[in-house]
Amino acid sequence: MTTDRHRIQPATPEAPELAHRSLKRMLVLYVVLVIGPFIALLGILRIGRGITPPISVGGRWVLTAALPAGQGTACLGLEPSDARLAFSISQSGRQLAIKLGDSGPSSTRGELDGTRVRALVPQEEATGGAADACPGARGLRIESWVDRSTDPVRMTGELRAAGCSSCATLPFSAELTSSKG
């Protein structure tokens, strides 16, 4: 490697000033590009504390319903063994994905509005022979309210067959057995 001596300039009186100016520029840049946004970030965190998100309903629930004997609930697509039915809710804000039981990969969509949970389990997802009992049935509608003042958290509501007015509604309650399942 060669060095061209002629290019090496003696230090000039301006050199320290240039270095100082460069340093100053870097500091200004650092403040604008780094420290500024960092301070603004603290502001965002402060503002965010005032935001109220939807309540948490995600997790594994166990539904308890007093299923009447006989064919009373056939139109709901429920069987006597469903008296204690486990289901899980996967929550993304107000959007819910509800999966009945443990079988099958599919889940149904639901919605959270305040403390009210609404969902429609399509006919093919509903268990039992609801279609036979009520030809117009579109599925199982769930409507319930979450009460978080209890421990464990409870949900009470009713099940009804969508599109089948002759079918009786079935009150139920459910308990959250593990959150964010």
Added chain:
Amino acid sequence: MHAVLTLLLQVGVILAASRAVGLAFRRINQPQVMGEMIAGILLGPSFFGWVAPHLSAAVFPAASLNALQALSQTGLVLFMFLVGAELDPRLLRGRGEAAVITSHASIVAPFFLGSALALYLYPRLSDDSVHFTGFALFMGAAMSITAFPVLARILTERNLIRTKVGAVTIACAAVDDVTAWCILAGVVTLVRAESAPRQLPLTLGGSVAFVLVMLFGVKRLVAHLDVYYRNRGRVLTQDMIAVVLLLMVASACVTEWLGIHALFGAFLMGAILPKGGSFVRDLTDKLEDLTVVFLLPVFFAFTGLRTRIGLIQGTEMWVQCGLILLVAVAGKLGGSTIAARATGLSWREAGALGTLMNTRGLMELVILTIGLDLGIISPALFVMMVLMAIVTTFMTTPLLEWIYPSRLIREEADGEEGGDGYGVLIPVSLPSAGPELLRLARAIAHGAANVRIYALHLARVSEQSLLDPGVAPSGATEIGPLEPLLRAASAHQMDVQPLAFVSRDPGSDITAVANAKGAKLILMGWHKPVLSQSILGGTVNIVMNEARCDVAVYVPRRFDPWRRVLVPYMGGVHDRGALDLARRMAGRGVKTPGQTAFEWGDPHVTVLHVVPPGRGDDQPRAGLSSAASVFESEGIELKVVESDAPLEVAVREAQRGYDLVIVGVSEEWGLEPKMFSGEHERFAAECPASLVIVRKYVRPDRTDSVKTNTLKAETPAPATAA
């Protein structure tokens, strides 16, 4: 199905899909890891589960996923250990104020924007089981991550690693990685403390104590291990690997118990390993293949199984997804670009840096998995962020090509490196061939002024080299295969510039480097390929067809001094190229008296000029006469033979005790460069001496001048200005 059988089936399906999609992505110039990520998504409910739900449920039954998850987490722990092991602290310092500002800004800008976006997303995609602070900080950290391994690999493949952009980018990415992981550790601590506040003092105190123990205790212990390794002749035994792995597992367990995450312990253990020697390289070599080829695809698949694109429903959610992508790109690409520009890089360089920093790849998936496991982000947000990671990784290569085209990189290199003198590029494939090629280069270039010799090693792109992107700890690609050549150069006090990088297309890259360096000659070695007998096929063929300079292929047969050199000559342009080289070797013109290239003196060159019968009249004869007198003055012997069978004549002559034969490629000599053929290489097959096959470069605008086949005394340009 039996649990083990199910797991084996799953792993088989995952590996096959991962390889297939990975290879397909490599074909479109995307990193293999990109394809593996996509393969994971395809195996999940978004594709496989949607197209064939029952088959999908049979291959990936819900009850079996625990085993897959365990395998996936083990892979991640090992991967993070390797990431830590590959981290070079030297990259974190000494790159100047510009790199400091750019790297800090490239974290803060996306972090700020990610947190700001949290104001919008929190009420829509989260719930009150997560506090806003944890959610916002997590979004910030997830937006500011950079996929260091993928980025380093792209830099290497595009030969940007040695450029200013490459140096600043690699430093920024290293700083980003470490910072983002530290921030994430803080976020995890914070989120866990929200659910168990009493745990917080233990987590904080324990974490500080743990880091101190690692830095001042365990680090010394592994340093001893390094000493032991060197004393044992740099042999990494299984016992030593077991000790390091045990330490890694212990470290991961401690951080998990403290409430941070097992991954941080594994990362820290890797980070404190002694760097700079071959200990870490040997260790990572042993672990990397298993981790990258076997375990990481399982992680991708497990991530894919949790990624239900169907969770994004309705216009509003797709808008949210688009917004996440926009903020991610604006924060990382925009923030880095503006910071780099403000600190002095050109817009093009700054844009390239920003584009590279925007690569999130696998590291983003790791962070998102942690977030989903801890419940910080919801499943729908997880899907949106996964899509963002895929898009930002995918866009890197084409965007970079648009902003900073390969052509421009080569042109800039041309501008820097072209020029005067005689440049010889020696591509070295087999390390043992290096010294012989150097000997030939010395012979050809000796006496020339301003000789520049470049030794080039191209590492083939390894399929799995996710963690080893060809970047050595110093930022330079490994030049190990060039070491025999460099030692020989050192012994002869020759200045050789080593070059090495990863290459997808060695033939084209050799010619590109030759152009960039202004080489006048590419000197290639030849070793017998596995599947072919051809000398002038494969990479040699590509170089001969594409190079804009002379190309010589050396086929060594014996390693004696080159005392007698033969040049078969019929007047073709490539014959002239062969003659040029021979005359250089004979020390024509430029030497000072008494100077020779070799201990044994200059070689004796014989030119065998074969002319068709009855053509030795008139003007050609006059030309021969003139040439003979010039050659005589240079000590070159001229033999003129009239024959219709030049090949036979040349072969017979070559069998008369020559040490080296230099011959131009041509049909007459049975030497034609073809991609797949060895049939026409009879001369090479029957010549007992070492052989140099020459292809002379003719500029397209001078093709007319090559038609003459008369041997004239028109001499090749003197070596000083060749």
